[in-house]
Amino acid sequence: MAEAVVYAHTQNARTVAQVLTEHVDLLVKPTSQTIRNYRNMIEDHIQPHIGGVAVTQLDIRHLTGWVRAMQEKKLAPKTIRNVHGLISAGMETAIRLGYRPDNPCRGVALPTTEHAEDKEQFLTWDEWELLYRNLNPLWQPLALFLVMSGARFGEATAVKVGDFAQVRADGGVTWVVRINKSWKRDGANAYYIAQPKTASSKRSVSIPPMVVEALKPAMEGVSGDTLVFRTSTGGRVAQKYLWNAWQEAMEKARAEDPTFHKTPRLHDLRHTSASWGLQGGLSLYEVARRLGHSSTATTERVYAHLMHSSHTKGAAVFGKMGKQLEA
Template sequence: MANIRKRLKKDGTTSFMVCWRDPKTGGSQGITVITEIEAQTLKRLLDANGQSFEIAQSALLTNQARVPTVAEVVQEHIDLLVRPSSGTTKTYQVMLDLHIRNVIGHIPADKLDYRHLSHWVKSMAAKGKSPKTIHNVHGLLSAAMNTAEMLRYIPRNPCRGVQLPSVDKAEDEAMFLTHTEFNMVLDAMGERYKTFTNFLVMTGTRFGEATALKVADVDLLSKPPTVRINKAWKRDGQSQYYIGATKTGAGKRTIGINPALVDLLVPLVASRPADELLFTTPKGQRIIHKLFWHHYWVPAVRAAKAQGLKKSPRIHDLRHTHASWLIQDGVSLFTISRRLGHASTRTTEQVYGHLMPEALQAGADATERSITGFVR
């Protein structure tokens, strides 16, 4: 039987060599192809035709004249991604296998139309998939169809214009704490993680960013003191965690830190090696979100509720709370956007724009001016 050998090139890309034994000469043969799907196809044809490359090549040419199926297009798109993380590749592969392959995967790419896609979207909703999941899977399919368009399998991406369920919720997802409410949670927090909790609310950093910080990322002697956010915890294809890039390119940023936070960080920075994690567990290990949530955050919120807290904040709501405090102090959306690492101010405005006091007051003042002509 033929076999496939994966090769890593010097430039970081991969290729695949299909090897077999020629039935006439008995000698070893091999040919290199770019994608894994091409390698699997050639291997299958060789195995089905007695390892005859002539017959396999003829069948391959015939196969190439056929428009690939939706599943084949998505698989090729995944294979052609330039240096994706293994975690991203695994996520896309799961999307393909769970939501595409056995539903619309058999349809030739040039036959996929609006009707197919509408029924597909409705079927995911009927199975209880969340709007966010449907958007994510549709996004993968649409990106794959863009690839198919570039490869000239299809004249136009059929995913354009397909209606998707709204991801808007009946009430705001973000929760904002007052200073008093935050202090109620902080007072109940375990002593080990009070500085960490203060850091989250005073910087607005994401949990994965804060827990990936090294001692070297903090500069308490600069004017103003700063912390450099340029990495975050990621998960690879084997569900193992590693430190990688931030969520977006805009996520790489330098944040000015206030004097009160500087005082809290001094003991964590002083006389420690630069490459050590800034925040750790008592054993010096990474702070795991699930464990922190279960053993510290939930008990702290529960204790705060016993003292009168009416809200049920998530850890991520400390990031929202940070933004709300800046807005209340009159900080511009542009400054807040840069501090939070948003790709654009539009994202910041969508989440926090309704909190802008000057905008609320301006609307009320304009309404008052407009009604002076008829109100007695």
């Protein structure tokens, strides 16, 4: 790698860091926070290792060495993959700008992000009720909304009173909530509400009346532009407050029922929502729409094993076919 750095210096060639910086400067859609994150990646994880390498000389040896260096720094596999993604995107820009003919990032072995402790945890209805009744009543409405809507925390806490509406469906009236925004951070690390990155994240989700009843105290007598979940001053609710209350609820739940050993994260309420939908008969497509997934591929990868009814139907169909062949 030292030779490549010397080459870049003596030949006045464009370096990896310079090209990545140029790549970031050419981006149009990312928010100021995303741009800030990319620049921090370049400064912290790329510049000290392969940033000085001439972009024309970068190859799989440099990148493999970089991966090992990141592992030695104890970076999480997901972080390594994210930074590698930035390098790869930068190399695609380098190709378009004529700096090099190919992308050396393709085919580089990366650490797996699958860990036992990261596996999704799904709650049964009884487990949910156990946790819910042990949760501080102040936070029960938000937890209920999360598990019944499948919304992400940043989406749920950006929902406003005017996002709720009643619609006619199947001969009756159903409550729906429009999820079309989320909390984000700008270049100064300040929070603001903005539209989601993808069109599929904008969606209307039906919710049962019990959720609306739980939210009524926060929704009555205020304008439609008011946050449903808000602080005493009307501002953003930080996730850490619900998480602290959730941890206390888990401790109380385990004291009440020693057989309860799960340690669900707040994000597992989203997973639980999806699992209830699938086990209740919703299709993969319907669950994907509720979650805001761009396709059913992600939904199927995470939740397909919960579709017990599909296994039963599959067995019945193929069993019928087998009988026909025997005849």
